[in-house]
Each structure stands twice: as C-alpha cells, then as structure tokens.
Amino acid sequence: MPESTTAPAASEPGTATEPATGAASPPTHRVVRAIELLSRHPGERLSLARIVRATGMSRATAHAVLTQLTADGWTVRDGDGNYSLGLGLLTVARRADTAFPLRRLALDTLHGLAADQRVPVFLAEREHDAIVITEVIGTPSVPWIRPARRMPVAPPVCREFVAWAPESERAAWLAAADPLHRPRLTAVLDAIAARGYSVERLADESAPMLEALAALRHSPVTDPLRQRLSAMIADLITIDYLPDELTDRNAVVSIAAPVFAADGTVVASIVTCPDTNLSAARLRDLADATVAAATTVTATQRA
Numbered sequence: 001m002p003e004s005t006t007a008p009a010a011s012e013p014g015t016a017t018e019p020a021t022g023a024a025s026p027p028t029h030r031v032v033r034a035i036e037l038l039s040r041h042p043g044e045r046l047s048l049a050r051i052v053r054a055t056g057m058s059r060a061t062a063h064a065v066l067t068q069l070t071a072d073g074w075t076v077r078d079g080d081g082n083y084s085l086g087l088g089l090l091t092v093a094r095r096a097d098t099a100f101p102l103r104r105l106a107l108d109t110l111h112g113l114a115a116d117q118r119v120p121v122f123l124a125e126r127e128h129d130a131i132v133i134t135e136v137i138g139t140p141s142v143p144w145i146r147p148a149r150r151m152p153v154a155p156p157v158c159r160e161f162v163a164w165a166p167e168s169e170r171a172a173w174l175a176a177a178d179p180l181h182r183p184r185l186t187a188v189l190d191a192i193a194a195r196g197y198s199v200e201r202l203a204d205e206s207a208p209m210l211e212a213l214a215a216l217r218h219s220p221v222t223d224p225l226r227q228r229l230s231a232m233i234a235d236l237i238t239i240d241y242l243p244d245e246l247t248d249r250n251a252v253v254s255i256a257a258p259v260f261a262a263d264g265t266v267v268a269s270i271v272t273c274p275d276t277n278l279s280a281a282r283l284r285d286l287a288d289a290t291v292a293a294a295t296t297v298t299a300t301q302r303a
Contacts, residue, residue, distance in 0.1 A: 045075045045082035103134040113293040120273040140273040163192040188240040200253035246280040257294035270294045
C-alpha cells in the first residue's frame with residue numbers, strides 16, 4: 001500500500017488538497033472540498049470562516065458553494081450561520097454504497113481482525129488504474145488513511161495489487177518506476193507473491209524529513225521543484241522487507257494482503273496498520289492474521 005509520505009498538506013487535517021494541474025472543473029472541486037471537510041467533522045457545525053481557512057476558498061466562493069449545497073439539502077445551515085452535512089447527502093451516499101458490495105461482505109472480518117490484533121485495519125478496492133479506501137476500522141496514525149481516499153496504482157506503492165498480475169501488467173508497472181528502484185521492486189514483487197503480503201516500512205530517523213518533504217511537495221510549487229522533492233522522497237524510502245532483512249526491530253507502517261476474484265485477479269487488499277516497530281515474529285504473526293482475513297473475504301465474495 002502507499003507510503004505514509006504521501007499524506008496531504010492542508011491547514012485542516014484530512015482536507016482535500018488543491019486540484020491537480022489540468023483539473024477539468026475547479027468549481028466542482030470546490031464543492032468536493034467543502035463536502036470532504038464537513039465529512040471529517042460529522043458531529044460538529046463549522047463556521048464559514050473555518051471552512052474558508054481549511055479549504056483555501058475565498059469567503060465569497062465558499063458562501064456561494066454552501067448556499068447552493070444547502071438549497072439542495074446536502075448541507076444544513078443553523079441559526080448561527082454554521083454548516084453541517086444534510087440528509088440529502090445521506091441519500092446519495094447510501095445509493096453510492098451499492099457500488100462497493102465487497103465492503104459489506106468484508107465488514108465483519110475487518111472488525112474481527114482489528115479487535116483480535118488491536119490495530120487499525122482498512123479495505124482498499126481496485127477501481128481501474130487506482131485503488132479506493134472503502135472502509136477504515138479504528139484510527140490509523142497515518143493521515144492519508146481515510147475513507148474515499150483514492151490513489152493511483154503506481155510504483156513503488158500498491159505492490160500487493162501487482163505481485164500476482166499478468167507479466168505484461170507487472171512489466172508496465174515496473175517500467176514506470178525510477179530505474180534505480182526497479183531491481184529492488186522486482187525482488188520485492190517476487191517476495192510478496194511467495195509469502196502472500198506486502199509490508200510498508202519506514203526508517204524512524206527518516207520520518208520527520210519525509211513528512212516535511214511531503215508537505216512541501218503538496219504545496220503550490222513549480223513542476224521542476226515538485227519533481228526534485230519527489231526524487232528526494234524516493235531516496236529516503238526503503239521499499240518493503242526482503243526475507244533476509246528482518247531483525248528484532250522492524251519499522252512497520254502497514255501489512256497488506258490481497259483479496260482475489262474468481263479469475264485470480266487482485267480486486268482488493270486488507271491492510272493492518274501497526275505503524276510501530278515489530279519483532280520479526282510479531283510481524284509474521286500479524287501478517288498471517290492479515291492473510292487469513294483476506295482469504296476469508298476472498299471465499300466470501302466468491303460464494
């Protein structure tokens with residue numbers, strides 16, 4: 001799964017970032033930013049000033065967006081001028097939920113895994129060339145892990161979706177990687193296919209620097225600077241663990257195991273998120289539990 005270095009930088013934790021270069025509809029993106037912000041605070045009513053600060057919209061734009069959302073029933077405005085989600089959005093969300101039946105099938109297994117292992121757990125589902133986080137159990141310490149987060153299947157991440165892919169897809173994924181990482185990634189994909197899971201690792205001493213670089217990368221910077229920042233981040237990342245690299249102290253962000261469709265393609269992954277140092281034995285125990293949960297969901301969705 002994706003590294004913790006890809007967390008978005010925003011003045012309000014968990015809010016959407018600026019649209020990517022070439023975004024087709026900035027006005028639509030403003031609506032999405034407002035809804036996403038309110039969804040992070042389901043029990044609160046947010047003032048217009050707070051929404052302006054968190055989303056980066058002008059006061060006039062935020063007011064116009066929220067006025068329309070309120071008229072359509074997607075948000076509610078109280079007597080003090082504060083906003084929260086409306087019932088109209090709930091109706092849409094329930095309809096949209098039918099697009100992800102695997103989430104409902106996996107829910108009991110996810111809860112059981114989180115309770116037994118005492119770690120946060122999430123489900124990521126494949127959607128074309130991206131993955132979507134469709135369920136999160138617990139409170140992961142890594143900020144990018146949140147429901148509806150969408151990420152491209154691109155190196156060096158989403159390895160558990162690629163390790164069992166046809167050779168042509170695997171080769172295309174590797175070709176998109178930094179040439180310096182390709183030998184490592186090739187060995188890692190083979191190891192994942194052999195043992196049944198991927199591991200995100202992060203060296204303790206690199207974490208503060210990676211977080212700072214990631215924040216800069218997601219701020220309004222020029223493309224050349226963004227590329228340089230991405231290259232610096234890549235230099236600090238060690239991709240996965242190979243079997244002979246485990247010690248008594250292994251920095252593990254997450255462990256991901258694949259959920260297979262009837263034709264053998266990986267359609268989702270179950271991910272446990274210890275985000276701490278684990279012994280080799282504890283890592284393997286947690287990995288075994290994660291694989292077992294993914295195997296259960298594979299059997300359930302095939303039934």
